[in-house]
Amino acid sequence: MKKLVTGIAMLLTGYAGFAADYFVKSEKEFTEADKHAIAGDNIIIANGSYAPWTVKFTANGSALRPIVIKAQDAGKVIFSGEVTQTIFKITGNYTQLQGLNFNNCILNKANGKNGLLIDLNNTKHSRITNCTFQKNSAKVQFMPLVIISGEGEHNQVDHCSFISNQDEQDLQVQINSPKFPTYTLISDNLFSDKDKVSWKVFNGGECVQIGQDPVLKGTAMAKTTVRNNQFIRCNGEGEVISNKSSGNNYTNNYFEDCQGELVMRGGHDCLIDSNQIKGGTGGIRINGSGHVITNNIISGVRTGIRLMYGMSKGKTETGFYVAATNCVISNNHISKADVGILVGDNKNQDWTGKFDTNKYPSRVIQDIPPADNQFKNNDFTDTKQTIVYK
Template structure:
């Protein structure tokens, strides 16, 4: 009897899979029809070719074992290019996959109250962007992103994508607003970021590869619990922050940085894990503001300063400051070689920020005069370092 039940369940599962449909589409109208009819396990295939940007929403939902998939007919042979005046592909369905699409030479515009964006995972759960290629796309307004995770979704993933030579934009943003809710458990893994030139914007800001949170003052205590791991960053020089963390309880694990001018930066937020990353070449390695961070098992070489703990305008999780001084952080088991300074405790001492940020938007003192305190340094290894630990 047990064998019969198992057999019947297997047949039922096979029948469900065999009934999955595949739609080959050529335009937005055909996409919308396929999306309206799509069921778990169905595949919407975009015919090979080059397209002007669309404005479509993938609202169909799949299941854990049978996602709905939007894919190129042949991976890499579906190319979107040209002016993007709103969201090209918005995903709102759960268990949805975007696969194998190429975005090349897109120009992101902001006009008529709309903002150009390539892919937005908005309020979706367990959805994924994979095997997509983003090359030489350009932002026309500061702080525009190519791929954004927004809303209150959970467990979304961006994996095995390539971001190459994009200009004046942010590659991936985990968007956090003033509301208490934010995207949770986003996973950004096994992507390649490369050949990112310095942005043309004022003070060279707005060119991160990965940004988790946007407002260090108002959003520093939000906890999206994002994980960024096993990504490769090569010649990423868009600005001073290759990765910018502005929220709490995130993890940055086993990423590799080669010859990047920017750093892995805890710009705001608290209680993040920075573990087992490899940084080789470039200017500096890891920059720390905020409390309770764990910086362990990182390998940093051939830089000017490996790890910097900055002065702040305030301290602790409850005070408000444009920068929060590092407090209660653990810096342990890091291996640092061929650097001028291994660990610098107290950079930017007495920096005056008068007129350099909006004190109405960011209610903070302007003097960076609060030193790092109560941080623990243990079992860090230094080779070929002029100054192992410097206190200022």
């Protein structure tokens, strides 16, 4: 039953078992629908092109009856233009955002606020699905399009497309200890055609970032799963996926011709399993302890797997980089590489003046080698050097 968001129509939603469709064409109508929506209702945004909204959705669905916010027709609700606040901030539980198109949005900062397309904030069991994010950009470094934030759990981003976005981070799970999201699922998305960032320091162009501070918050157990995604020609920076927290799983993802790697920048006890990396500059880079890197297929890169030196080791010492220790590297197949597995990259790298030692009380030389790692049943073909120790 489709309803306008006015008058008596909204009163009908209060009856038990009744589900309403709210048809909205403006921020005002959307906000009014939020006041009255109950589990099982649909909020349908009329087809059309819109300047960015600034709306917050607080209503709660249920496990069996989520509230769905969706385009009238998938892909035909298009948001474009300068964004200086959050377009959709979802705080209600069991809410689904579906079928929206964000095209040529320009993220910026104004009046102390940051432009953002979607924020799943403190919500549980909410979902972003079948949305398109294309040709969006940021005017300030380190600005994401989509974030999962606050003390949420079991939220999901799936079957979305992130295409030709520039100078931004596509998707971020925000780790602000002691409260941060857990059990996030990022699955079946496409990330493609991301050009190198234009920033002076080539950083801030990740497709997926799980955590932001690997030095002080890397031990946070985010327990995120990133699976069944495709990364095609993702060249924004050296970290296509940037892991900066602990207990995360990266499984069955496909990378092709990316100028970057699947990177454990920090954190511990992550699983990197059954990913395929074809072409590009590199494969998997490892800092931290207790990771399991297994069953991955890597071909046509300079180095398949790199285990890095650090300024510290283990989970209790503070280091701007933590040496790769106590990891298991097993059953990986590496072909057509210059080096299959490199144990000990960035030896004696000097970081003097490159980070704030007051904020990060770390030594500045990467001189602690990888240690106590296990290498089992890895297979190499057409690889110039199989395992190299530095």
